[in-house]
Amino acid sequence: MGPRKMLEPGQAVRIRDLSPPGHIRTPKYLRGKTGVIERALGPYENPEQRAYCLPAPEKQLYRVRFSMAELWGDAAETGEDTLDAEIYEHWIDTDAA
Amino acid sequence: MPHDHHDHLSPSGHPYREDNDAPLSYWQTMEIAIREIMIEKGEFTAAEVNAQIEAMDARSPTNGAKVVARAWDEPDFKAALLADGSKATREMGFDIGPMNLVAVENTEDIHNVIVCTLCSCYPRNLLGLPPDWYKTREYRSRTVREPRKVLAEFGVELPETTTCRVHDSTADMRYIVLPARPKGTEGWSQQQLAELVTRDAMIGTGLAKDPG
Numbered sequence: 001m002g003p004r005k006m007l008e009p010g011q012a013v014r015i016r017d018l019s020p021p022g023h024i025r026t027p028k029y030l031r032g033k034t035g036v037i038e039r040a041l042g043p044y045e046n047p048e049q050r051a052y053c054l055p056a057p058e059k060q061l062y063r064v065r066f067s068m069a070e071l072w073g074d075a076a077e078t079g080e081d082t083l084d085a086e087i088y089e090h091w092i093d094t095d096a097a
Numbered sequence: 098m099p100h101d102h103h104d105h106l107s108p109s110g111h112p113y114r115e116d117n118d119a120p121l122s123y124w125q126t127m128e129i130a131i132r133e134i135m136i137e138k139g140e141f142t143a144a145e146v147n148a149q150i151e152a153m154d155a156r157s158p159t160n161g162a163k164v165v166a167r168a169w170d171e172p173d174f175k176a177a178l179l180a181d182g183s184k185a186t187r188e189m190g191f192d193i194g195p196m197n198l199v200a201v202e203n204t205e206d207i208h209n210v211i212v213c214t215l216c217s218c219y220p221r222n223l224l225g226l227p228p229d230w231y232k233t234r235e236y237r238s239r240t241v242r243e244p245r246k247v248l249a250e251f252g253v254e255l256p257e258t259t260t261c262r263v264h265d266s267t268a269d270m271r272y273i274v275l276p277a278r279p280k281g282t283e284g285w286s287q288q289q290l291a292e293l294v295t296r297d298a299m300i301g302t303g304l305a306k307d308p309g
Contacts, residue, residue, distance in 0.1 A: 025268045027214050029241065041197070044269045061268055063199075077245045081261040086268035 007062055007094065011037045014093045015064070023051035026091045035066035038084055046088065060089040153221070160191055161223035161273055162294035165305075166287040168200075169278040175202075182273065186223065193222045201264060202275040203301075208255055209262045210248065210301030211272040212240040218266040220273050224296055231300070241265060251302040274301040281308045 007013065017032035025047050041061040049056035064087045069079030107113050121129070136143055164186055168175040178185040182198030198220060201209040213219065214237045219227040230236050240247050244263050245255055255261055264272050276298040282290060285308075297303030 025215065027265065027267060029214075041270065047268065063270075072242060075242075077243050078257075078261065081244065081263070083241055083263045083265060085265040086270055088268065 004089075006040060006060065007037045007089070007092065009037050009039055011094065013037060013062075013064060015087060016091050016093055018091075020048075022048055024048060026087055027085065029071065030064075030066065030085055030087070031091075033066055033070055035064040035070065038063040038065040041086065044088075046090075061086055062089065062092065063087075064092070154226070156221060156223075157225040158223075158294075158296035158299065159291070160225075161220070161296075161299045162291040163287070164189060164191070164200075164223060164273070165275055165294045165299065166290035168275055169282075169290055170287050175275070178275070191222055196220065196222055196271050197269055198223070198273060199264075199270045200273050200275050201262065203277045205277070206258065207260050207262055208248075208253075208301065209264060209272075209274045210240060210244055211264050211266060211274060212237055213266040214238065214241055215265075215267055218271060220271040223273055224299060228296070248302060251297065253302065253304060273299050276303075276305040279305050279307050 012034060013036065014034045015026065015030050015032060019028075019031075039062070041063060043058035044061045045056035046059045047056070063084050065082050065084045067079060068076035068081040068083065071083060132146065135141060136146075164178065167189070168178050174185065177188075178200045179202060182200040183193055183196065185200075186198055187193055203209055213231075217227055217232040217237075219231060221227070236247070241263055244261050248255060248261070266272055276294065278290075279293055282293070293306040293308065295303050295306060298305045
C-alpha cells in the first residue's frame with residue numbers, strides 16, 4: 001500500500017479483519033470493528049518487522065476510539081462508554097466505514 | 098493463590114519459601130550467558146548492570162504524583178501535559194527514554210482507565226514497576242469488556258452519568274491518568290497535593306485521596 005493522506009480526528013474508520021502470523025499489535029477484539037480517529041500520533045517503525053530485527057519502515061500510528069456498543073453489542077455494560085487503542089495505518093480502512 | 102500456604106510457616110512465623118534449587122530455564126541460562134559474554138568483552142561491567150537494576154527499582158509513583166500535582170496547580174503545565182505528555186514530563190527532568198506519554202484527564206463527566214491487553218505496557222518511568230494484578234489475564238481481559246465492574250471491585254463506583262474511557266496501550270504510547278483534583282485543596286502546595294495522588298489514581302483504578 002502506498003502512502004496516503006493523513007487521517008483526521010473524527011474520521012470514521014474500520015479495522016481490517018486479518019489474522020496474519022507474527023508479532024501483531026492490533027488486538028483480535030478490534031478487528032472488523034468501526035471507530036473514529038481520536039488523534040494522529042506520528043510515524044513509528046512497524047513493530048511487525050521491528051520485533052524480528054528486520055528493516056522496519058515507518059507507519060503512521062493513530063489512536064482510534066470505539067464505542068463499547070460497537071465492540072460488545074448487547075453485552076456492553078454502557079454502550080456509550082469508549083475504548084481507545086493505538087492502530088497502525090496499514091490496519092485501517094476508510095472506505096468501508 | 099500465592100499466599101494460601103498458611104500451614105507452611107517457619108518456626109519464626111514467616112511464610113516458608115522454597116529454595117530456588119530447580120534447574121535454570123532456557124531463558125535464565127541465556128540471560129546469564131549473554132551478560133557474562135558482554136562483561137568479558139568489556140561492553141559493560143557487573144556494577145553497571147546492578148546500577149541499572151537499582152535505578153529501575155528506585156522509580157516509584159512519587160514521580161507521577163509530582164507531575165499530577167503540578168498539573169493541578171499550574172494550568173499552563175496541565176495544557177502542555179495534555180498536549181504532549183512526553184515533552185512536558187521530559188522538561189520536568191524525568192528520564193522518559195524512548196517512551197511516548199499520553200496523559201488523559203478525569204473530569205466530572207469522564208473517567209479514564211488504562212490497560213494493556215496484549216502484554217503489560219506501563220509508564221514505568223513515572224510509576225515504577227507495575228503491580229502484579231496489572232499483568233494478569235483477568236485484569237487485561239475484563240477491563241476492556243466490563244470496566245465498570247472491574248472499577249467497582251477496586252472501590253470506584255462510576256455514576257451512570259459518567260462516561261468511562263478505557264485506553265488499551267497497544268503500541269508505542271504509554272498512558273497516565275490525570276485524576277480529578279479533590280475538593281477542599283484550594284491553596285495547597287504541590288508537595289501537599291502530591292501526597293493525595295496514588296498509583297491507582299494514575300492507572301485509573303482509583304481516585305485521588307480526599308484531604309483530611
